Amino acid sequence: MDTTRKEVIVSKLLKASRERVYRAWTDPEQFSKWWGPEGYDIPVCEFDLRPGGALRIDMSGAGGWLMRMDGNFVEVVDNEKLVFTTAAFPDEEGNPTHEHLNTILFAEEEGGTRVTVTVTLLRVPEGAAAVDGLSDGWKSSLDQLEQRLFSINQ
Amino acid sequence: MFATERLHIMRRDVFQAIADPTRREILGMIAKQPLNVNSVAEQFDVSRTAVYKHIKILIECGLVEVEQKGRERYCEARLEKLSEVSEWVEQYRKLWTNKLDSLERYLEQVQQQEASGKSTRSARAKRK
Structure with a gap:
Protein backbone atom coordinates (compact mmCIF):
# COMPACT_ATOMS: atom_id res chain seq x y z
CA MET A 1 0.00 0.00 0.00
CA ASP A 2 1.28 3.42 -0.89
CA THR A 3 0.34 5.96 1.74
CA THR A 4 2.36 8.75 0.20
CA ARG A 5 -0.12 9.26 -2.61
CA LYS A 6 -3.77 8.57 -2.15
CA GLU A 7 -6.93 9.82 -3.67
CA VAL A 8 -10.42 10.31 -2.35
CA ILE A 9 -13.33 11.19 -4.61
CA VAL A 10 -16.67 12.40 -3.26
CA SER A 11 -19.52 13.61 -5.43
CA LYS A 12 -22.97 15.07 -4.77
CA LEU A 13 -25.85 16.49 -6.75
CA LEU A 14 -27.02 19.79 -5.27
CA LYS A 15 -30.35 21.40 -6.07
CA ALA A 16 -29.02 24.80 -7.05
CA SER A 17 -27.62 26.55 -10.08
CA ARG A 18 -23.98 26.14 -10.92
CA GLU A 19 -23.30 29.84 -10.34
CA ARG A 20 -24.85 29.65 -6.91
CA VAL A 21 -22.88 26.59 -5.87
CA TYR A 22 -19.67 28.13 -7.17
CA ARG A 23 -20.38 31.31 -5.20
CA ALA A 24 -20.98 29.32 -2.03
CA TRP A 25 -17.47 27.94 -2.50
CA THR A 26 -15.63 31.08 -3.52
CA ASP A 27 -17.26 33.87 -1.50
CA PRO A 28 -15.55 33.74 1.92
CA GLU A 29 -18.66 35.02 3.66
CA GLN A 30 -20.80 32.22 2.25
CA PHE A 31 -18.07 29.64 2.57
CA SER A 32 -17.64 30.24 6.29
CA LYS A 33 -21.36 29.63 6.80
CA TRP A 34 -21.27 26.02 5.71
CA TRP A 35 -17.67 24.89 5.97
CA GLY A 36 -17.21 24.38 9.68
CA PRO A 37 -18.82 21.42 11.42
CA GLU A 38 -21.52 22.36 13.90
CA GLY A 39 -20.07 24.07 16.95
CA TYR A 40 -17.10 25.49 15.05
CA ASP A 41 -16.49 29.04 13.87
CA ILE A 42 -14.48 30.32 10.95
CA PRO A 43 -12.96 33.54 12.31
CA VAL A 44 -10.68 34.03 9.30
CA CYS A 45 -11.49 33.09 5.72
CA GLU A 46 -9.50 34.67 2.91
CA PHE A 47 -9.41 33.70 -0.76
CA ASP A 48 -7.18 35.30 -3.37
CA LEU A 49 -9.00 33.67 -6.23
CA ARG A 50 -6.42 33.33 -9.00
CA PRO A 51 -3.71 30.80 -9.87
CA GLY A 52 -0.98 31.15 -7.27
CA GLY A 53 -3.27 33.16 -5.00
CA ALA A 54 -3.30 32.31 -1.30
CA LEU A 55 -6.13 30.94 0.77
CA ARG A 56 -6.43 30.83 4.51
CA ILE A 57 -9.10 29.25 6.64
CA ASP A 58 -9.00 29.39 10.42
CA MET A 59 -11.33 27.19 12.35
CA SER A 60 -12.01 27.57 16.04
CA GLY A 61 -13.85 25.31 18.41
CA ALA A 62 -14.64 24.87 22.05
CA GLY A 63 -11.94 25.50 24.63
CA GLY A 64 -9.89 27.85 22.46
CA TRP A 65 -9.07 25.12 19.96
CA LEU A 66 -7.81 26.79 16.83
CA MET A 67 -6.59 25.36 13.62
CA ARG A 68 -5.16 27.33 10.76
CA MET A 69 -5.11 26.02 7.23
CA ASP A 70 -3.13 27.60 4.43
CA GLY A 71 -3.00 26.87 0.76
CA ASN A 72 -2.72 28.18 -2.77
CA PHE A 73 -4.98 28.14 -5.76
CA VAL A 74 -3.55 26.25 -8.69
CA GLU A 75 -6.37 26.63 -11.18
CA VAL A 76 -9.49 28.79 -11.15
CA VAL A 77 -12.10 28.41 -13.90
CA ASP A 78 -15.20 30.44 -13.08
CA ASN A 79 -18.23 28.26 -12.36
CA GLU A 80 -16.41 25.14 -13.49
CA LYS A 81 -13.33 24.23 -11.58
CA LEU A 82 -11.23 25.04 -8.54
CA VAL A 83 -7.87 23.43 -7.85
CA PHE A 84 -6.00 24.32 -4.69
CA THR A 85 -3.44 22.95 -2.30
CA THR A 86 -3.89 22.89 1.44
CA ALA A 87 -1.58 22.23 4.33
CA ALA A 88 -2.65 21.69 7.89
CA PHE A 89 -2.01 19.99 11.24
CA PRO A 90 1.28 21.62 12.22
CA ASP A 91 3.74 19.56 14.23
CA GLU A 92 5.63 20.84 17.28
CA GLU A 93 7.83 23.03 15.07
CA GLY A 94 4.86 24.51 13.25
CA ASN A 95 5.46 22.67 9.98
CA PRO A 96 2.34 21.19 8.43
CA THR A 97 2.21 17.41 8.56
CA HIS A 98 -0.47 17.02 5.89
CA GLU A 99 -0.57 18.39 2.37
CA HIS A 100 -3.32 17.91 -0.14
CA LEU A 101 -4.25 18.83 -3.66
CA ASN A 102 -7.98 19.46 -3.94
CA THR A 103 -9.91 19.57 -7.18
CA ILE A 104 -13.51 20.74 -7.12
CA LEU A 105 -15.56 20.31 -10.29
CA PHE A 106 -18.94 22.00 -10.84
CA ALA A 107 -21.07 20.42 -13.55
CA GLU A 108 -24.62 21.16 -14.64
CA GLU A 109 -26.82 18.12 -14.40
CA GLU A 110 -30.52 17.51 -14.52
CA GLY A 111 -31.88 18.63 -11.19
CA GLY A 112 -29.02 20.94 -10.31
CA THR A 113 -25.26 20.96 -10.04
CA ARG A 114 -22.96 18.05 -9.44
CA VAL A 115 -20.00 18.85 -7.26
CA THR A 116 -17.12 16.41 -7.42
CA VAL A 117 -14.30 16.71 -4.94
CA THR A 118 -11.03 14.90 -5.54
CA VAL A 119 -8.49 15.04 -2.75
CA THR A 120 -5.00 13.81 -3.44
CA LEU A 121 -2.84 13.35 -0.40
CA LEU A 122 0.53 14.77 -1.40
CA ARG A 123 2.17 14.24 1.93
CA VAL A 124 1.08 12.47 5.07
CA PRO A 125 2.82 12.53 8.44
CA GLU A 126 6.31 11.18 8.60
CA MET B 1 -8.11 17.08 4.03
CA PHE B 2 -9.41 19.40 6.60
CA ALA B 3 -9.78 19.58 10.28
CA THR B 4 -12.30 17.61 12.06
CA GLU B 5 -12.12 16.77 15.65
CA ARG B 6 -11.84 13.18 14.63
CA LEU B 7 -8.72 13.65 12.58
CA HIS B 8 -7.30 15.92 15.19
CA ILE B 9 -7.65 13.23 17.82
CA MET B 10 -6.34 10.62 15.45
CA ARG B 11 -3.17 12.60 14.86
CA ARG B 12 -2.63 12.98 18.58
CA ASP B 13 -2.51 9.28 19.04
CA VAL B 14 -1.25 6.98 16.36
CA PHE B 15 0.35 9.56 14.10
CA GLN B 16 2.20 11.17 16.93
CA ALA B 17 3.40 7.79 18.04
CA ILE B 18 4.86 6.82 14.70
CA ALA B 19 6.32 10.22 13.84
CA ASP B 20 9.41 9.46 15.92
CA PRO B 21 12.09 7.10 14.52
CA THR B 22 12.99 5.70 17.96
CA ARG B 23 9.38 4.81 18.61
CA ARG B 24 9.13 3.17 15.23
CA GLU B 25 12.22 1.15 16.04
CA ILE B 26 10.78 0.09 19.38
CA LEU B 27 7.62 -1.06 17.63
CA GLY B 28 9.65 -2.96 15.07
CA MET B 29 11.57 -4.71 17.86
CA ILE B 30 8.58 -5.89 19.80
CA ALA B 31 6.39 -6.57 16.77
CA LYS B 32 7.64 -10.16 16.52
CA GLN B 33 7.79 -11.06 20.18
CA PRO B 34 7.24 -9.26 23.49
CA LEU B 35 10.44 -8.00 25.07
CA ASN B 36 11.10 -6.94 28.60
CA VAL B 37 11.42 -3.21 29.13
CA ASN B 38 15.10 -3.37 30.04
CA SER B 39 16.15 -5.31 26.95
CA VAL B 40 14.36 -2.74 24.82
CA ALA B 41 16.18 0.08 26.58
CA GLU B 42 19.56 -1.68 26.16
CA GLN B 43 19.23 -1.60 22.38
CA PHE B 44 19.44 2.18 22.28
CA ASP B 45 22.25 4.63 22.81
CA VAL B 46 19.96 7.14 24.46
CA SER B 47 19.27 7.05 28.20
CA ARG B 48 16.92 4.54 29.75
CA THR B 49 14.67 7.39 30.84
CA ALA B 50 14.38 8.57 27.25
CA VAL B 51 13.44 5.09 26.09
CA TYR B 52 10.90 4.73 28.90
CA LYS B 53 9.38 8.02 27.82
CA HIS B 54 8.96 6.71 24.28
CA ILE B 55 7.42 3.51 25.59
CA LYS B 56 5.06 5.56 27.72
CA ILE B 57 3.87 7.51 24.67
CA LEU B 58 3.37 4.25 22.77
CA ILE B 59 1.31 2.92 25.68
CA GLU B 60 -0.77 6.09 25.80
CA CYS B 61 -1.44 5.79 22.09
CA GLY B 62 -2.58 2.22 22.51
CA LEU B 63 0.22 0.71 20.40
CA VAL B 64 2.00 -1.00 23.24
CA GLU B 65 0.87 -2.86 26.32
CA VAL B 66 3.08 -3.67 29.25
CA GLU B 67 2.56 -6.87 31.15
CA GLN B 68 4.12 -7.83 34.43
CA LYS B 69 5.60 -11.33 34.32
CA GLY B 70 7.20 -12.21 37.62
CA ARG B 71 9.76 -9.52 38.29
CA GLU B 72 9.94 -8.39 34.70
CA ARG B 73 7.78 -6.04 32.70
CA TYR B 74 7.21 -7.04 29.10
CA CYS B 75 6.29 -4.75 26.20
CA GLU B 76 3.89 -6.16 23.72
CA ALA B 77 2.93 -4.52 20.41
CA ARG B 78 -0.72 -3.86 19.65
CA LEU B 79 -0.39 -3.27 15.95
CA GLU B 80 -4.11 -3.43 15.21
CA LYS B 81 -4.17 0.24 16.09
CA LEU B 82 -2.02 0.97 13.07
CA SER B 83 -4.93 0.22 10.80
CA GLU B 84 -6.14 3.71 11.65
CA VAL B 85 -3.39 4.92 9.38
CA SER B 86 -4.52 2.68 6.55
CA GLU B 87 -8.10 3.77 7.07
CA TRP B 88 -7.00 7.25 6.13
CA VAL B 89 -8.94 7.29 2.88
CA GLU B 90 -12.12 6.24 4.63
CA GLN B 91 -11.74 9.09 7.11
CA TYR B 92 -11.44 11.62 4.32
CA ARG B 93 -14.36 10.20 2.46
CA LYS B 94 -16.53 10.65 5.54
CA LEU B 95 -15.18 14.11 6.14
CA TRP B 96 -15.96 15.28 2.63
CA THR B 97 -19.37 13.65 2.55
CA ASN B 98 -20.19 15.66 5.68
CA LYS B 99 -18.91 18.86 4.08
CA LEU B 100 -21.04 18.40 0.97
CA ASP B 101 -24.09 17.56 3.11
CA SER B 102 -23.48 20.74 5.02
CA LEU B 103 -23.22 22.70 1.75
CA GLU B 104 -26.51 21.18 0.64
CA ARG B 105 -28.23 22.31 3.86
CA TYR B 106 -26.78 25.79 3.46
CA LEU B 107 -27.98 26.11 -0.14
CA GLU B 108 -31.45 24.83 0.77
CA GLN B 109 -31.70 27.32 3.58
CA VAL B 110 -30.56 30.27 1.45
CA GLN B 111 -32.91 29.39 -1.39
CA GLN B 112 -35.85 28.98 0.98
CA GLN B 113 -35.15 32.35 2.52
CA GLU B 114 -34.96 33.91 -0.93
CA ALA B 115 -38.17 32.25 -2.03
CA SER B 116 -40.05 33.48 1.04
CA GLY B 117 -38.48 36.93 0.58
CA LYS B 118 -39.68 37.02 -3.00
CA SER B 119 -43.18 35.95 -2.12
CA THR B 120 -43.37 38.63 0.59
CA ARG B 121 -42.19 41.20 -1.91
CA SER B 122 -44.65 40.12 -4.57
CA ALA B 123 -47.45 40.08 -2.00
CA ARG B 124 -46.50 43.60 -1.04
CA ALA B 125 -46.39 44.62 -4.71
CA LYS B 126 -49.88 43.21 -5.22
CA ARG B 127 -51.25 45.17 -2.30
CA LYS B 128 -49.99 48.45 -3.78
Missing part, protein backbone atom coordinates in the same frame (compact mmCIF):
# COMPACT_ATOMS: atom_id res chain seq x y z
CA GLY A 127 6.22 7.58 9.62
CA ALA A 128 2.96 6.69 7.93
CA ALA A 129 4.88 4.94 5.16
CA ALA A 130 7.04 3.16 7.72
CA VAL A 131 3.90 1.84 9.32
CA ASP A 132 3.05 0.08 6.11
CA GLY A 133 6.35 -1.72 6.24
CA LEU A 134 5.72 -2.60 9.84
CA SER A 135 2.27 -3.94 9.12
CA ASP A 136 3.65 -5.94 6.21
CA GLY A 137 6.31 -7.38 8.47
CA TRP A 138 3.68 -8.30 10.97
CA LYS A 139 1.55 -9.90 8.31
CA SER A 140 4.45 -11.88 6.88
CA SER A 141 5.22 -13.37 10.29
CA LEU A 142 1.58 -14.44 10.46
CA ASP A 143 1.93 -15.92 6.98
CA GLN A 144 4.97 -17.83 8.12
CA LEU A 145 3.10 -19.13 11.13
CA GLU A 146 0.27 -20.23 8.87
CA GLN A 147 2.68 -22.02 6.57
CA ARG A 148 4.29 -23.78 9.47
CA LEU A 149 0.94 -24.91 10.83
CA PHE A 150 0.03 -26.10 7.38
CA SER A 151 3.17 -28.21 7.06
CA ILE A 152 2.60 -29.69 10.53
CA ASN A 153 -0.92 -30.69 9.54
CA GLN A 154 0.40 -32.40 6.46
